[in-house]
Structure formats: structure tokens, C-alpha cells
Amino acid sequence: MTPPDVPPVSVAMCDLSGMSWQAPSLAREFTTQRLACWGLDDAVDDARMIVSELTTNAVRHGGDGPLTVSLTAHAILPALLLSVTDRGRPGGPLRALHPDEDAETGRGLAMVEALAALWSWTHTGRTTTVWAVLPLSPLPADTRTA
Ligand SMILES: Nc1ncnc2c1ncn2[C@@H]1O[C@H](COP(=O)(O)OP(=O)(O)O)[C@@H](O)[C@H]1O
Numbered sequence: 606m607t608p609p610d611v612p613p614v615s616v617a618m619c620d621l622s623g624m625s626w627q628a629p630s631l632a633r634e635f636t637t638q639r640l641a642c643w644g645l646d647d648a649v650d651d652a653r654m655i656v657s658e659l660t661t662n663a664v665r666h667g668g669d670g671p672l673t674v675s676l677t678a679h680a681i682l683p684a685l686l687l688s689v690t691d692r693g694r695p696g697g698p699l700r701a702l703h704p705d706e707d708a709e710t711g712r713g714l715a716m717v718e719a720l721a722a723l724w725s726w727t728h729t730g731r732t733t734t735v736w737a738v739l740p741l742s743p744l745p746a747d748t749r750t751a
């Protein structure tokens with residue numbers, strides 16, 4: 606029996622604390638490099654877009670504290686979990702907005718909602734994590750049944 610060469614779960618985290626407005630571009634670069642390492646090039650465009658919006662929100666709405674981007678690829682589901690954690694406290698439940706056509710802001714979570722199979726957020730005592738799940742292409746059949 607040949608085991609699949611993709612590990613069942615791969616995790617990568619990137620600490621962008623103190624990076625302020627450089628954080629979104631660093632998060633995009635981190636995402637591109639990691640997904641390329643994992644052979645998930647097909648997911649790069651959507652994953653970059655989601656991570657970019659979540660990181661922008663963490664900088665903009667989450668305050669100046671620690672900021673962490675986390676990518677988890679589940680080969681068995683198969684899906685990619687993208688999450689960004691900050692130390693802010695949301696003013697209320699997070700939801701996608703529906704701004705006027707000429708509004709310059711308010712489209713980030715709507716974009717995440719459009720691209721992701723699922724997204725939500727969690728606020729613990731000290732941190733807020735906004736996460737999204739992107740489906741991945743299934744592993745080849747011979748890998749799944751090996
Ligand atoms: N990390 C976060 N912490 C606190 N509030 C957030 C966070 N992310 C999003 N929000 C809230 O959700 C709203 C919608 O986010 P978004 O659609 O990206 O629009 P925008 O960032 O342009 O206001 C924000 O205006 C903000 O109130």
C-alpha cells in the first residue's frame with residue numbers, strides 16, 4: 606500500500622504583528638509561497654483574495670495588537686482553511702455588507718462570502734479570528750483508495 610505523498614493536514618502560520626499596512630501584501634506573499642509548496646496552485650488566486658481581505662480587516666478594525674495568518678490544508682476533506690486572528694473586539698456580529706454602488710468600502714466580507722464555501726468568526730476573551738473554507742480539488746482516485 607503506497608501512502609499518499611500529501612500529508613492529511615498541513616499547517617502554516619505567519620506572525621504579522623506590528624506590520625500595519627504592510628500586513629496584507631505580506632499575507633498575500635506568504636499564501637502564494639505556502640500553497641505553491643503544497644502543490645495547491647489552483648487555489649492560490651482565491652486564497653490570496655480572501656487572506657488579503659481578512660488581513661486588511663484585521664489591521665483596519667482589529668487595532669494595533671498581534672496579527673496572525675494561518676493556513677491549514679486538509680488533504681482528506683479536501684479543503685483549505687484560511688484564518689486571520691487579531692486582538693480586537695468587534696462592535697457586533699460580523700456579516701457581509703451590501704454597500705451602495707459608489708461606496709469605496711464595505712465589500713471585503715461580501716467577497717469572502719462569494720469565494721468561500723463557508724466563513725465565520727470567533728471572538729474569545731482576547732482574540733478575534735475570522736476564517737473561511739475553500740474547497741480543494743479532490744485527490745486523484747488512486748491516491749484516495751491506496
Ligand atoms: N477583524 C475584524 N474585527 C472587527 N470587526 C471587523 C473585522 N472584520 C470585519 N469587521 C467588521 O465587518 C464590517 C464589514 O467588513 P468588510 O466587508 O471588509 O468592509 P470594510 O472593511 O470595508 O468596512 C467592517 O466594517 C467591520 O465593522
Ligand SMILES: [Mg+2]
Nearest residue numbers: 661662713714
Ligand atoms: Mg474590509
